[in-house]
Amino acid sequence: MEEQMRALEKKLEDQAQTMHTLMQMVKDLKDSSSSSPRSDNSSHQYNFSRASGMIPKLGFPKFDGSNPRAWIKKCSRYFYLCKIPDDSRVDLVALHMVDKAEAWVTSYLAARRCVGGDDFILDLTARFKDDKSINVVELFNKLT
Known part of the structure; x- marks a missing residue:
């Protein structure tokens, strides 16, 4: 014992x-x-890594004015995965535009003080119409 x-x-x-x-x-x-010490950016990544267990290595999609609907879908997915706050989305998008889209967004944002995401998407799709989808719809409507 x-x-x-x-x-x-x-x-x-x-x-x-x-x-x-x-x-x-x-x-x-x-x-x-x-x-x-952490900067604001690394703090955001730290919070993301704690929430999901990983830090994404995703590149933000560039926009040159072509195929706006597909680009908007990619951006939405990026915002979701990286947990980008709503008030930062338009600024982030503006940084990743090239060619004619970059010229348009520069003048667009200069003319407006505060731009919401929904208004921006409507104005963007109005400016950069997807010609391929319009032609398909027109052709479908012309069928008899």
Whole structure:
């Protein structure tokens, strides 16, 4: 009986030592994470990684004025995956426009103070109409 008691005491001491080591590791992790400065961008990535377990390595789709509906769908998916707030979306989109779309967005944003995402999408699709889909619809309507 005494031998079993000593074995139990030894196990208890080993578990206490293991617990102490784990607590020290947690404390060290907390100290190291609070002492390292983060910029706003890395803080956003840190929050994303904690929520999903990963940091996406996605490139934002460029827009040159062609196929606006497909580009808008890609942007929506990007915003969802990267958890981009609504008030930052138009600015992010404007940074990734090229060629004639870049010229249009520059003058568009200069003429307006505050642009909502829905208004921007409507104005963008009105300016850069998808000629292929219009032709398909017209051809379908002409069928007899």
